[in-house]
Amino acid sequence: MMKPNSLLLSAIFLCTLLFRCTEDDPEIDITDIQFDGDKVTVTEGFTYDLTTAIEVTGSDADQAEISFSSSDASVVSVSGHILTAEKVGTTTVTATEANSGLTASIEVEVIANIIAVTGVVLDESEANLKVGETLQLVATISPEDATEKDITWSVAFPSGSKSSEDEPTDIATVSETGLVTAIAAGDVVVTAKTKDGEFTASVDVSITNIAVTGVKIDNDPISIAGSTTYQLAATVEPSNATNQTVIWSLYLDQSGRIRNEEIPVPIRVPVDVDYYAEIDSGTGVITSKNPCDGCGLIAVATTFEGEFSDELPVEITYVDVTSITLDPSSITIDVEGTEQMTATILPENASNKNVTWSIDFASGFPDANPNDYASVSETGLVTGIAPETFDIVVKATAAIETDISGTASITVNPILATNIEIVDSDDIPFPEKKFVSGPNDCTLSMQLKTSIAPENVSDESVTWSIDDEETATISSEGMLDFNSTGTVRVTATTNDGTEMSDYLDVTFTGCL
DSSP states (O other): OBOOOHHHHHHHHHHHHHOOOOTTSOOOOOOEEEESSSEEEEETTOEEEGGGSEEEESTTGGGOOEEEEESOTTTEEEETTEEEEOSSEEEEEEEEETTTOOEEEEEEEEEOOOOOOOEEEESOSEEEEETTOEEEOOEEEESTTOSOOOEEEEEEOOTTOOOOSSOHHHHEEEOTTOEEEEOSSEEEEEEEEETTTTOEEEEEEEEEOOOOOEEEEOSOOEEEETTOEEEOOEEEESTTOSOOOEEEEEEEOOTTTSEETTEEEEOOBOOOOTTTEEEOTTTOEEEEOSOBSSSOEEEEEEETTTTOEEEEEEEEEOOOOOEEEEESSEEEEEBTOEEEOEEEEESTTOSOOOEEEEEEESSSOOSSOGGGTEEEOTTOEEEEOSOOSSOEEEEEEESSOTTOEEEEEEEEEOOOOSEEEEEOTTSOBOGGGEEEEOTTOOOOEEEOEEEEESTTOSOOOEEEEESOTTTEEEOTTOEEEESSSEEEEEEEEESSSSOOEEEEEEEEOOOO
């Protein structure tokens, strides 16, 4: 076996091209061809002489005619016996011997040609920005054809600066492409760092605010109905001023009414204007309350920075109450029970939504007081007092438009008896529902009473009855009188519809 050198193979290829053997030439003895190894690695953009890796076996090895081909010319191209690495990847190169038809293959891996980074610079060394402005930084990596050009951007406070509760990104941010955005006044350092070699370049960035120069209320003079809200708006000048905060307030213009004798011009003084309206100092939402037609109400917008201001006349018109509806429209409550009423006043922007609550008769004027049956508080809380014997209502009347009212019917349920017990004149229950008047007691009459629960039962009256009216009688007030000796059963029954009852067996044995 022999391994021809590249010069010999080149001579063989040239001989093959110029002097083809005739059919009478003796057969060339080639027994085997193979690559020296299973794989070869070539750097992208470089070449490789394939003859240095091929081995030919046979007595006529020096006459071998070998050609080379690539299975993927985009990865590796072959010209004659010279291989060129085109791009990163893997392919197969095949060698074919023309006389014997023998072939051999080898895997070719193309690896990247890595050019290391040696440094980085920025197009700016320092920058001054206003809040809200941006700056595009450009980083240039050396050498220009470096393989790895990735850069990481970051923001930090200057070295040695006083520590702050703020984060650097509260002052400025930088994007992945190097776009710096100024957020708040302050100083930061923006740094670009290469991924390969971690080389850095920095720029000092100083950020200042955009000063406020004025403010203008966007709304025209307004006239709004009572009990409504209205959104005021103001524009701070310039429109890109850093601090856009506006503080809203209300004043009453006292022109012509409050003057200083030494200063003969009208003086504006802040006064309590809550009677007419109120304003949210942060949002500029004004809520009207009471009419203010020509009273001099003024909305004022003042900038937080510089205290520039603008003002706007505000007129509040009166809106009449047109209807009042009570919810619920009817109520049923127990004695001492309560129910909260709600008055809905229309229109919703009525100027005065105050109402006066009262208890009244539904119709007619009976000789009675409706407040004996129910009461109502200033906030509309109805309380039952006694079961009603007349139709009564709870009424809400408009404070100003007194001819406008709403009513809801009231039913007051009585407190019913839950228990009844017959007791003596001292309110002591009888043991075992039995009483005996012995021979030493010549009392022929005894007063009976009842104890009814609960204590606040609405109807305490009862009906008395006995089972033997020949032996004794009992009055409607519970006075028991015996006509003769004997035993009777006395029963007391409630009159409130519950028909609860209790009994007592009374025996009279007579006198000695």
